[in-house]
Amino acid sequence: MPREERCRILIVGVGPAGIAAACAAAEFDDSVAVLDDNPAPGGQIWRGEENPRIAQLRDSRARVFSGTRAIAPLGGGSFLAEKDGEPVLFHYEKLILATGARELFLPFPGWTLPGVTGAGGLQAMVQCGLPIAGKRVVVAGTGPLLVAVATHLRERGAMIEAIAEQAPRRCLLRFGAELWRAPGKIVQALGFEWTLRGVPRFTDAWPIAAHGENCVKAVLLETRRGARLFPCDDLACGFGLVPNVELAALAGCELHGGFVAVDEWQQTSLDGVLCAGEPTGIGGVDRSIVEGRIAGYAAAGRRDRARKLFAARRRLHAFSAVLTRCFALRDELRHLARADTIVCRCEDVPLRNATEHPTARSARLHARCGMGACQGRVCGPALDFMLGWTEPAGRARPPLYPVSMATLAAACEEEPTHV
Amino acid sequence: MSDVAADVVVIGAGIVGAACAWVLARDGVSVHVLESGVPGGGATAAGMGHLVLIDQPEAEYALTRYSRDLWLQLAPAIPPEGEFRRCGTIWLAAGEEEYEAARSKHAWYGEHGLRSELLDSAALAAAEPNLRAGLAAGLLVPDDAVIYAPWVTRWLLQRSGATVSFGAAAVAVDGSGVTLADGGRIVCGAVVCATGCGATAMFPDLPLRPRKGHLAITDRYPGFVRHQLAELGYLKSAHGESRESVAFNVQPRATGQVLLGSSRQFGDESPDVRWPVLSRMIRHATEFMPALAGLQVTRVWTGFRAASDDGLPLIGPYGDAENVVLATGHEGLGITTALATGELVAAHILGREPAIPAAPYLPSRFGVRVNA
Amino acid sequence: MPENIAVKVNGVAVLVAPGTSAAAAVILAGFAACRASVTGAPRAPLCGMGICFECRALVNGVAHTRTCQVTCQPGMVISTDAA
Numbered sequence: 076m077p078r079e080e081r082c083r084i085l086i087v088g089v090g091p092a093g094i095a096a097a098c099a100a101a102e103f104d105d106s107v108a109v110l111d112d113n114p115a116p117g118g119q120i121w122r123g124e125e126n127p128r129i130a131q132l133r134d135s136r137a138r139v140f141s142g143t144r145a146i147a148p149l150g151g152g153s154f155l156a157e158k159d160g161e162p163v164l165f166h167y168e169k170l171i172l173a174t175g176a177r178e179l180f181l182p183f184p185g186w187t188l189p190g191v192t193g194a195g196g197l198q199a200m201v202q203c204g205l206p207i208a209g210k211r212v213v214v215a216g217t218g219p220l221l222v223a224v225a226t227h228l229r230e231r232g233a234m235i236e237a238i239a240e241q242a243p244r245r246c247l248l249r250f251g252a253e254l255w256r257a258p259g260k261i262v263q264a265l266g267f268e269w270t271l272r273g274v275p276r277f278t279d280a281w282p283i284a285a286h287g288e289n290c291v292k293a294v295l296l297e298t299r300r301g302a303r304l305f306p307c308d309d310l311a312c313g314f315g316l317v318p319n320v321e322l323a324a325l326a327g328c329e330l331h332g333g334f335v336a337v338d339e340w341q342q343t344s345l346d347g348v349l350c351a352g353e354p355t356g357i358g359g360v361d362r363s364i365v366e367g368r369i370a371g372y373a374a375a376g377r378r379d380r381a382r383k384l385f386a387a388r389r390r391l392h393a394f395s396a397v398l399t400r401c402f403a404l405r406d407e408l409r410h411l412a413r414a415d416t417i418v419c420r421c422e423d424v425p426l427r428n429a430t431e432h433p434t435a436r437s438a439r440l441h442a443r444c445g446m447g448a449c450q451g452r453v454c455g456p457a458l459d460f461m462l463g464w465t466e467p468a469g470r471a472r473p474p475l476y477p478v479s480m481a482t483l484a485a486a487c488e489e490e491p492t493h494v
Numbered sequence: 495m496s497d498v499a500a501d502v503v504v505i506g507a508g509i510v511g512a513a514c515a516w517v518l519a520r521d522g523v524s525v526h527v528l529e530s531g532v533p534g535g536g537a538t539a540a541g542m543g544h545l546v547l548i549d550q551p552e553a554e555y556a557l558t559r560y561s562r563d564l565w566l567q568l569a570p571a572i573p574p575e576g577e578f579r580r581c582g583t584i585w586l587a588a589g590e591e592e593y594e595a596a597r598s599k600h601a602w603y604g605e606h607g608l609r610s611e612l613l614d615s616a617a618l619a620a621a622e623p624n625l626r627a628g629l630a631a632g633l634l635v636p637d638d639a640v641i642y643a644p645w646v647t648r649w650l651l652q653r654s655g656a657t658v659s660f661g662a663a664a665v666a667v668d669g670s671g672v673t674l675a676d677g678g679r680i681v682c683g684a685v686v687c688a689t690g691c692g693a694t695a696m697f698p699d700l701p702l703r704p705r706k707g708h709l710a711i712t713d714r715y716p717g718f719v720r721h722q723l724a725e726l727g728y729l730k731s732a733h734g735e736s737r738e739s740v741a742f743n744v745q746p747r748a749t750g751q752v753l754l755g756s757s758r759q760f761g762d763e764s765p766d767v768r769w770p771v772l773s774r775m776i777r778h779a780t781e782f783m784p785a786l787a788g789l790q791v792t793r794v795w796t797g798f799r800a801a802s803d804d805g806l807p808l809i810g811p812y813g814d815a816e817n818v819v820l821a822t823g824h825e826g827l828g829i830t831t832a833l834a835t836g837e838l839v840a841a842h843i844l845g846r847e848p849a850i851p852a853a854p855y856l857p858s859r860f861g862v863r864v865n866a
Numbered sequence: 867m868p869e870n871i872a873v874k875v876n877g878v879a880v881l882v883a884p885g886t887s888a889a890a891a892v893i894l895a896g897f898a899a900c901r902a903s904v905t906g907a908p909r910a911p912l913c914g915m916g917i918c919f920e921c922r923a924l925v926n927g928v929a930h931t932r933t934c935q936v937t938c939q940p941g942m943v944i945s946t947d948a949a
Binding site (some may be wrong): 114119122123160177178180187188192198199200205421422448477 | 893903
């Protein structure tokens with residue numbers, strides 16, 4: 076028999092939104108459970124870090140199930156998860172999806188070399204013990220994350236050779252001008268600028284190619300003054316964030332423009348299923364926390380408490396809109412990959428094989444693009460951007476993550492009705 | 495689309511439609527194929543790609559034997575992406591009764607000039623170390639094979655040289671051609687309807703029902719299983735009428751992934767995974783192959799087999815309309831019998847004697863009539 | 867002061883700080899790649915958060931383990947495709 080857990084409110088994901096939702100809900104409900112794949116709470120941005128909010132979660136009444144991978148909603152208030160290869164069946168009344176976001180990776184020649192990682196990805200690995208002191212790092216891509224990551228790495232002894240932001244300079248200036256919307260961020264930004272003094276910074280810049288035999292040795296960056304080569308040990312490269320909407324899509328929630336549609340109470344199109352944070356719209360930590368709290372209070376039946384946060388959420392939504400506009404991806408990034416550049420890393424599918432197909436499904440069935448272990452999470456958003464494929468919900472199939480046969484075998488012990 | 499003309503229009507680019515197009519084109523016919531979705535994206539993509547000889551009933555035997563031979567002849571031409579592997583099937587006998595059944599089959603195959611080998615318990619364990627101990631026997635059929643059907647479908651289509659209209663949906667068929675959803679018309683001498691379960695949309699009186707199945711595929715574990723493995727009990731499941739059944743059916747893919755089937759359900763037309771059925775299918779499989787339990791499953795999906803009322807496909811003219819030809823109702827043998835279906839369809843359209851008797855598959859056996 | 871943890875990567879013994887991921891241990895042991903791609907190219911972690919599956923290796927006998935999601939435990943045995 077699989078291990079079973081019962082709760083009134085089940086929260087999937089224990090990053091900033093999940094933590095906020097759990098703490099808020101647990102103030103008023105003693106039956107709150109949170110599950111998350113990572114070894115410890117904090118999601119990506121607080122990975123391996125001690126943090127007052129994580130401490131608050133520990134002190135709350137919420138039960139936290141870390142190292143527990145979400146596999147699929149089974150219907151009827153049951154949710155299948157897996158821990159250490161064993162099934163865990165959660166029974167719930169209300170579900171809050173706080174599944175966060177992942178980085179958008181765009182293919183370019185050499186991007187599959189060891190040493191080429193995501194921007195947040197490299198920070199996460201360093202948080203988990205990757206040695207970085209004395210290593211030469213180029214940070215590239217887009218968004219405030221680049222500067223935060225570069226700062227973090229420099230503080231740990233990395234030599235930041237360059238930061239290459241693809242957005243035009245005027246967009247960065249506009250972003251700086253809009254920071255008054257989030258005053259805390261101004262102080263933070265000034266801190267980053269101080270730490271990064273002396274580091275070559277580029278706007279209108281992006282990677283053209285990573286060079287090396289068995290690992291990255293140098294990066295060729297396009298800049299406004301032409302291509303420049305930067306020898307390096309690591310290339311940390313992230314082109315913004317992709318919302319993790321797969322679980323919402325699998326559960327049957329409506330999506331709008333690739334994000335989970337929610338009302339003012341963070342309620343999705345499905346009764347009893349709420350969603351908070353990046354899956355409803357990319358907006359960073361502060362937005363995730365506020366939406367998480369609203370969802371937690373709403374799920375616990377305390378709309379009065381949730382309503383008090385609406386103004387803060389409005390401000391953060393306005394800030395999100397600024398973020399999206401300022402760091403929109405430029406058209407040149409659609410054409411970084413060459414015909415022989417691998418676009419699906421799990422199955423080693425080159426771009427030329429993918430471009431023969433009008434849809435993601437056709438490319439998957441006939442070119443194996445997206446048929447591998449990552450289930451299209453890396454190549455999917457990249458090819459959607461590059462080729463205009465549109466199928467985010469279509470890609471959502473069970474299991475949400477690779478899962479052992481044993482867990483699937485135990486998902487439903489009852490004999491199905493049959494003649 | 496303005497009026498277009500061709501000798502034959504094939505509706506549906508699944509493996510059966512693609513095979514029909516390929517055979518007809520080979521025989522000099524100009525073919526126009528209509529496909530509303532992804533070629534090989536329907537039931538073809540939910541099949542196991544198993545090319546298998548089925549020994550009964552007689553009509554199924556004739557069709558699978560003929561078609562398997564055609565596949566084996568075509569095999570050297572299939573490019574690597576088609577993943578053709580002559581891995582053979584081992585039919586598993588769990589106990590004494592099934593061992594007896596396996597012995598009779600082995601004898602019968604010998605009488606009919608078909609290769610097979612009876613494996614006792616020890617030989618079975620040597621052939622497939624991951625099977626549980628204590629299975630009574632296995633019947634190895636070495637000339638059975640597997641392909642990756644969606645890719646082979648597209649390959650047959652391209653090889654045929656047929657004109658293919660993607661995103662084109664046929665709404666009506668009559669004696670002189672096909673009418674499309676966008677109002678266009680294709681004038682032709684004959685129409686082949688190879689739309690699987692979709693055939694009942696155009697011909698509501700066809701005795702076809704969708705029979706849902708589940709599949710699961712794993713990450714790469716090269717060498718975990720070497721042959722297609724199926725329990726002898728599978729034959730009861732496939733031909734039975736029960737509302738819901740599972741059977742042990744596991745296959746090595748060329749990539750080293752392990753493909754697991756099979757389940758059968760009537761009366762459920764939602765493509766959603768039915769967890770009780772999937773769980774039961776996997777539990778049943780792990781009884782035969784305990785080591786499956788530790789493999790990582792990367793995808794689970796469902797599909798619908800077109801099942802006719804007597805379990806045999808509908809290949810031949812629809813009612814009185816000699817030039818409207820059905821090629822559907824193949825249940826779980828669409829991939830195996832695609833090439834033979836193509837030959838039977840071409841034989842009918844071109845007015846020649848088919849290589850095997852066509853009578854058992856004629857839709858007229860059901861008294862199917864053209865709508866007035 | 868929490869003690870360092872002893873693990874083996876492709877037979878090479880390394881001592882890592884508590885909280886170190888198996889992926890980091892592979893680098894610390896001197897191996898640039900965790901796995902070989904389906905066409906044999908060396909691959910190392912990309913996303914650092916468990917979604918890209920490039921960091922897979924054999925960990926304590928379990929194939930296809932995402933090393934970036936696994937924290938080193940005493941005696942852990944890690945084998946990459948290079949082994």
